[in-house]
Amino acid sequence: MDPRLSLAVGVSRLSATAIRRLGWGGGTALPGLLASLVDPAALSKLSRQLPAGCVVVAGTNGKTTTARMLATILKQAGHRVVHNRAGSNLVRGITAAIAEQSSLLGRVRGEIAVLEADEAAFPAVVRQTSPRIVLLLNLFRDQLDRYGELDTVARTWGEALTALPAASIVVNVDDPALAALTDQLASRRLTFGLAEQRCALDQLPHAADAAVCRRCGTPLTYRAAFLSHLGDYWCPGCGFERPPLDVAARAIALEGLERLSFEVAALGQQPWRVDIALSGLYNVYNALAAVAAAQALGIAPELIRAGLAATRAAFGRLERVCYRDRSLVIVLIKNPTGLNEVVRMLTSARIEAPLLILINDLDADGRDVSWLWDADLEPLAQTGSPVFTGGIRGADMALRLKYAGFPVERLRVLDDLPGALDAFVSELAPGQTGYILPTYTALLALRRALAERGVAPAFWRQ
Amino acid sequence: MELTICWLYARTMNIYGDRGNVLALAQRCRWRGIEARVIELGVGEPLEPGRYDIFFWGGGQDREQVAAAHDLQGPKGETLRCEIEEGAPLLAICGGYQLLGRFYRPQRGELLPGLGIFDAWTEAGSRRMIGNVVVESEEFGELVGFENHSGRTFLGPRARPLGRVRIGWGNNGEDKTEGCRYRNAIGCYLHGPVLPKNPQLADFLIEAALRRRYGEIALLPLDDTLERVAQSSAVRRAQATR
Incomplete structure (x- = not known):
């Protein structure tokens, strides 16, 4: 027994319980911070105990959903999984999550951990957990005031990966930045991406970040752009191109907001189909990432398929709740690409229901709201949806919509939460569905407001 | 009427x-019945004199800023300088603003030459100045x-600041100035x-462009509620966060 580690775990678990009892919140960060103060090596000591090691999931978009899918698959395969579920993805949140699932003697009760890591925390998380697999999803422009420029993020990731000689890297090579970043690590890299021309966009959206070759600076040419700068690309300057796909998704079927399915094509396997109760092309990427990581862990296709079929939407990711006879669909928006994809999903499903967009500018949202102007909201102006905006920067959102050509008569700026929720719900007819698009802290406030109204459970109980 | 916006x-x-x-420029033209065309001009693409009415130049990451600085060393930069001297309206933000000064001095490596339209220069700093x-x-x-930004911009004796910061860091975090003004x-x-x-800034640029292309023209007011x-x-x- 390691008394220091044991004390760290005890402090973390007790403070988490206290914070929840006192109703102060989820207790997903402070306990981990206390644990690392007691034992700075707590995270590395705990993760070393896992017999099947750790999987670290990183990327701008899709971490929570992908980690959740992979954890569900591993559970289907009979593993005991440690998982930072509430989206607490800094070193302290991860420490608290593992401590939560450890005995007071500092023994981890689990075989394998699936840990989502924040972009900025990624180098520290992999240094401390020495993962067996690193799953890299994408790199988008997100909260640049916190993370600095994309080039900086890409560089620190590259350094962190080079310092991990034993880890396998499962990477979305539809992202040219990630393909370039892992180029030197090709011998231990498993690539995934889409092989589906029908999902291609007509043109690169404005928020596309890495449309320039990371090697030589020439703008990339796309054979197909699927989602923002993710696609099948090549560089006319130096010949750099998307590497061959080890695991590919093809024959993709998106069925409204309810379901999606696709065929997995992997080397040395018969193609097989997966079917998931989630929607949007971004969830195809998330599911494919989980499939690729599960294959790298040696899990059989039947178990992967069963795990994905059992996956439900994560907190605020196309989550549906009923309140006062109305149906509310909640979709978290964090950055221009996420917002673009939600707009694409709503307009392609021809949804004309009222929308409530809640924009906050606290630290966890990114304090700079100028990202609203990097999103393509023009398609919304073509629909008949009335739009309500709220949150700390609701007026900025309304202004963005006005300049997207949205008729001002169909726009209304509501107050902050919880007032905005009540005002929005009273605009809906009984039986009607409304869509709520909150940023991260607005989602927390929305969840609190719904819990106070007896609707949804608090997020840390999920 | 028609205006052509050059997006550098x-x-x-x-x-x-x-x-x-x-x-904002394009919509505020259209709402007044002025046709607005936006032309994007990238590295290596020539700048045709007299074709554009308004110039816009945004910020970028280091690598892209270096490419733009080199692209403007020659006839393209000379044309841009002449247009501004002749009263063409231009708005440049952050990285673009820095390259309109005399030079940018990076942490290490060579001095990055600017166009010298503003009597100003920028030095790379170690602290990032972020906020409302x-x-x-x-x-x-x-x-x-x-x-x-982490670059700190200092104004020379002939430079006129855009204004003084009441909240925030401004040009350099020291002298309370923000931005720079020269002609339009x-x-x-x-x-x-x-x-x-x-x-009001958008309308200043549009009005200057209309005056230059069509002579004296009063700008129709818009509902700016x-x-x-x-x-x-x-x-x-800003008051609550700084």
């Missing part, structure tokens, strides 16, 4: 919503934006983007 380095220098400035900004400008009144050119660190929430609501909520936010 649109694909490579467009960060933190800078493109919103182009949307409120500026008092004699010419344009209260301006609000969001700054995010404006350079500043205000992301946000700056024009939608400060429509929502712009004012967003502007004052951003100012309140």
Whole structure:
């Protein structure tokens, strides 16, 4: 027994319980911070105990959903999984999550951990957990005031990966930045991406970040752009191109907001189909990432398929709740690409229901709201949806919509939460569905407001 | 009537919503019945004199900024300088603003030459200056934006600042100045983007462009209620966060 580690775990678990009892919140960060103060090596000591090691999931978009899918698959395969579920993805949140699932003697009760890591925390998380697999999803422009420029993020990731000689890297090579970043690590890299021309966009959206070759600076040419700068690309300057796909998704079927399915094509396997109760092309990427990581862990296709079929939407990711006879669909928006994809999903499903967009500018949202102007909201102006905006920067959102050509008569700026929720719900007819698009802290406030109204459970109980 | 907006380095220098400035210029023209065309001009593409009415240049990452600096060493930069001398309206934000000064001195490596349109220079700093900004400008009144830069810009004796910071860091975090003005050119660190929430700046650029192309023309007023609501909520936010 390691008394220091044991004390760290005890402090973390007790403070988490206290914070929840006192109703102060989820207790997903402070306990981990206390644990690392007691034992700075707590995270590395705990993760070393896992017999099947750790999987670290990183990327701008899709971490929570992908980690959740992979954890569900591993559970289907009979593993005991440690998982930072509430989206607490800094070193302290991860420490608290593992401590939560450890005995007071500092023994981890689990075989394998699936840990989502924040972009900025990624180098520290992999240094401390020495993962067996690193799953890299994408790199988008997100909260640049916190993370600095994309080039900086890409560089620190590259350094962190080079310092991990034993880890396998499962990477979305539809992202040219990630393909370039892992180029030197090709011998231990498993690539995934889409092989589906029908999902291609007509043109690169404005928020596309890495449309320039990371090697030589020439703008990339796309054979197909699927989602923002993710696609099948090549560089006319130096010949750099998307590497061959080890695991590919093809024959993709998106069925409204309810379901999606696709065929997995992997080397040395018969193609097989997966079917998931989630929607949007971004969830195809998330599911494919989980499939690729599960294959790298040696899990059989039947178990992967069963795990994905059992996956439900994560907190605020196309989550549906009923309140006062109305149906509310909640979709978290964090950055221009996420917002673009939600707009694409709503307009392609021809949804004309009222929308409530809640924009906050606290630290966890990114304090700079100028990202609203990097999103393509023009398609919304073509629909008949009335739009309500709220949150700390609701007026900025309304202004963005006005300049997207949205008729001002169909726009209304509501107050902050919880007032905005009540005002929005009273605009809906009984039986009607409304869509709520909150940023991260607005989602927390929305969840609190719904819990106070007896609707949804608090997020840390999920 | 028709105006042509030249968006310099649109694909490579467009960060933190800078493109919103182009949307604001185009929409505020269209709402007044003025046709607005936006032409993107990238590295290696020549600048045709007399073709454009308004120039916009946004911020970018280091690598893209270096490419733009080199692209402007030659006839393209000379044309841009002449246009500005002749009164063409221009708005440059952050990285673009820095390259309109005399030079940019990086942490290490060679001095990056600028166009020298503003009597100003920029030095790379170690601290990143991030946050909401409120500026008092004699010419344009209260301006609000969001700054995010580590470069520190200093104004020479012939330079006129855009205004003084009431909240925020401004040009360099020391002398309280923000931005620079010369003829109809404006350079500043205000992301946000700056024009939608400060429509008087957008209208200044449009009016200067119309005057130059069509002679004296009065600009039709627009209903800016929502712009004012967003502007004052951003100012309140700046007061609360700094």
